Amino acid sequence: xxxxxxxxxxxxxxxxxxxxxxxxxxxxxxxxxxxxxxxxxxxxxxxxxxxxxxxxxxxxxxxxxxxxxxxxxxxxxxxxxxxxxxxxxxxxxxxxxxxxxxxxxxx
Amino acid sequence: xxxxxxxxxxxxxxxxxxxxxxxxxxxxxxxxxxxxxxxxxxxxxxxxxxxxxxxxxxxxxxxxxxxxxxxxxxxxxxxxxxxxxxxxxxxxxxxxxxxxxxxxxxxxxxxxxxxxxx
Numbered sequence: 001x002x003x004x005x006x007x008x009x010x011x012x013x014x015x016x017x018x019x020x021x022x023x024x025x026x027x028x029x030x031x032x033x034x035x036x037x038x039x040x041x042x043x044x045x046x047x048x049x050x051x052x053x054x055x056x057x058x059x060x061x062x063x064x065x066x067x068x069x070x071x072x073x074x075x076x077x078x079x080x081x082x083x084x085x086x087x088x089x090x091x092x093x094x095x096x097x098x099x100x101x102x103x104x105x106x107x
Numbered sequence: 108x109x110x111x112x113x114x115x116x117x118x119x120x121x122x123x124x125x126x127x128x129x130x131x132x133x134x135x136x137x138x139x140x141x142x143x144x145x146x147x148x149x150x151x152x153x154x155x156x157x158x159x160x161x162x163x164x165x166x167x168x169x170x171x172x173x174x175x176x177x178x179x180x181x182x183x184x185x186x187x188x189x190x191x192x193x194x195x196x197x198x199x200x201x202x203x204x205x206x207x208x209x210x211x212x213x214x215x216x217x218x219x220x221x222x223x224x225x
Contacts, residue, residue, distance in 0.1 A: 001171075034211035034212065036152075036212070038152075042217075043204055043215035043216060043217055043218055044144075044152065044204070044212070044215055045215070046211045046212055046213050048211075049210045049211030049213070050210065050211075053210070055210075055211065055213060087151065087152055089152075089154075089211075089212070091208070091211070094168050095154055095168075095170045095171065096142070096154035096157075097154065098151055098152045098153070098154070099151075100151055101151045101152075
């Protein structure tokens with residue numbers, strides 16, 4: 001199975017900060033990666049698919065980059081509603097595998 | 108409105124079976140691959156498996172942790188995907204989500220909780 005290593009596991013940030021989360025795949029996965037946001041008690045929400053394409057309705061402060069094995073999610077200016085846990089998910093192969101998650105907390 | 112609604116969760120004894128349902132509305136259900144995920148309390152997300160659309164054979168694929176115990180099926184006439192779970196163990200306790208896979212997992216249900224305990 002493809003292992004997805006996500007970092008950091010948590011971070012503290014303030015409103016307005018630029019936040020970067022990375023995900024590394026154990027092998028090349030082209031651009032077959034999505035980023036998801038999850039708030040406590042809620043289902044995950046798709047933010048980015050195909051590594052860099054913004055899902056419909058997602059604010060433009062979210063962006064994704066990368067291909068092959070290294071990927072990045074960037075929030076350009078953190079907003080109060082962005083405090084949540086973020087996951088990467090590879091959809092290149094089966095089994096689908098997630099990163100461990102990054103909890104973005106208030107500094 | 109595109110929507111998925113899971114049901115069927117609850118408290119079940121170890122070794123017993125349970126079937127979850129995922130009811131779809133607002134889109135042509137038969138056209139889409141449907142996936143199941145789960146999340147144990149305080150833990151990350153785990154992919155459970157999926158079922159392809161009939162156009163692509165309607166076949167399921169499973170995570171190693173559930174193969175042989177879980178069965179995913181679909182009834183396109185009812186717009187429902189199913190997750191049949193057998194020989195449940197404590198480590199299967201989780202919130203179970205269904206999702207539509209279409210350029211990422213673009214639609215998710217609200218989840219249904221399964222608790223395996225005596």
